[in-house]
Amino acid sequence: MNPGVIKAYILKEFKELVRSRLILIVYILPTMIIILFGYGIRMEVTDARTLIIDNDNSRISRDLSARFDHSKYFDTRVTSGMSEQKALKRIKQARVDILIIIPNGFEKRLLHGEKTEIGVFIDGAFPVRATTMQNYVKGVIYNAAQSLMRKKPENLITINSRNLFNQAMRDEDAIVPGLIGLILLVAPAILSALLIVKEKEEGTIFNFYSSPIKKSEFIVAKLVPPLILHSLNIFILFLWATWLFEVPFRGSFLLYWGAAQIYILISLGVGLLVSIITRTQIVAIVLTIIITIIPGFLYSGMLMPISSMSGESKIEAHIYPVMYFNHIIYDTFLIGQGLDSPKNQLYLAILVFYALFLILLGSWLMKKEIA
């Protein structure tokens, strides 16, 4: 390899990146993704629009409504006498999330020790929210019922819960570290694929085919600019996560940085492979997005913990590099075991292996001739 040639080629790549204003996208896109997703994904349910039809209007039923009213989880409106049909229509029009109907004679029956029932209707179009809302409603009503009971319960077991890693169960803590992993997988891959495929589409690749530059020099020259540019993003994203989203950082910064650099190499390897099989930039972009975003989401642990997976998806999760990096990144942000943990050491080694494997495979498959 001739360092002079590589340097010249890298310089040319940088000039092109600046001239085509592609450099802006290198920094705008990751920041935009982390801000939009970070603010945009809210799994926690607050202010569920709740309509209580209180047909009883007694002390107990009013007490129950007040409990809903005082909870931050519900945005409550109480009426009486509205017909069930009309209220259900409101749910159909997506104006109400939860409908609770307290029947006539509710208090009387309760005081006489008879069974009575409360009807609850929940908009299930958004499934996770529906389950969460259902559990909230159950919680409020059971609690109210318990405080009304005169008889002491016999087998009451309470839970002393210690929430590890994410005490307040914040969505930001759960999602933002995973987003960093997603961005560092997608963005460098797109850039490296484009840098090569652009030359193919514009025909300037023939300069490479016909000039004495070696294949290895070409690959180094194509991969170094995205590597350098995106390395800065490791720090930018870190700042957004800790400063804007206030995600705690409990682990080793060195591990975070090192693992992220290796992960960028993996991403560049993916880009390299894409650039070999595609001829037009548009196909290269879409293909890169397809093969990185979906595994990047599925196996990140953001939406579903790896330990909850079973069967095929568990095997697939172990095949993609995403899971290994995300384990390390969640460890550095929230858990803080660092390199002392054998699992982190193993996963880091696996990442190094992936990076080498993908880049070597790409270099081997790339041909310095017209395909």
Add this chain to the structure above:
Amino acid sequence: MIGTFFALVAKELIGFFRSWGLVAIVLYSFTLDIYITGAGIEMQAKNIAVGYVDETGGGMSRKILSRLHMPEFQKPVMFTSQEALSQSIYNREIMVGLIFESDFEKSLKKYGRSSIDLLLDSIAATQSFQALQYLQNILLDYADIGIPVELKIHKLFNPNATTSQFMAMAEMLSVITLLGVILTAAVFVREKENGTWDIMLLMPIDPKLIILAKSFSQVLIIMGGVVIATGIVLFGIFDVPINGSISAFFLLSFFYAFTSAGIGLFVAAVSKSMLQVAQISILIMMPLIFLSGAWTPIHAMHPLLQELSLISPLRYYIEGSESIFFRGTDVADLWSYFAGVIILGSVLYFYGFRKIGRLF
């Protein structure tokens, strides 16, 4: 006039079908991509990995553990010490750790109340929260305190709360947005890049007709994809219910496809190469998708974002489609969604139309 229009549309369609890479990507996006998202993304807490340390010597604790079962929980794994359990949680192999202290059973028999220590990996906040709620309900059920109130809970529209149907639908709408913008922008910019644009300029055809025909051809491709995706993936594989009118959905999709084509026109007007098309479309579409309510209901967003979401046409499209598929809203009640899509769509399309028209 009409003949020229259809000749142009046919030209674009033939061009599309000749580029096999593009055809493959469109087909992939409208089938496999939607399938993978629907089948893969599960946000409900299921199959949770549970570990426990039992210092009581069995009995009561066994009975409680036997209530943790599929589909919510995996079979609980026994650990001999709290250290081992907590190490496993730190390595994220176990999500919920239960500790039965040695006086657990005694205290329950003596005083009628007792407590369990719970270690919870709460990184995946939603799922941890649901896991906690499951456990609480199991213990409440176990206590059998005889609450005289019966709760009749109906989850409307999607009684089993299956995520796959919702995710598949949301993904299809995102695919429509993505391809609608990129394909439309691509047909113009490719001509710019290949230099055939100049030939277009020389042709004795009204440029308006060219723009209309080119964008209409891409709308047709998208609609083809929508039919395939709804028929095969949504109805065929995921059994998505259709409680409303399917023709209303296709009509809404048709208007929406024009809206995204309008954005595509704008993107095509301001970009010189496919590379720029990709960049600009991503910059425009990401906020569009995130302001749409696909991931978070609008009313749970930051107030400023709520206002902003009013100008996202995808918002009306998603809410409208949700209402048609799941809620089964009457056609008459859908007018606001149609109005939103059509008004924003005409503005965007007209703006893109003018913008690209200037290049002629």
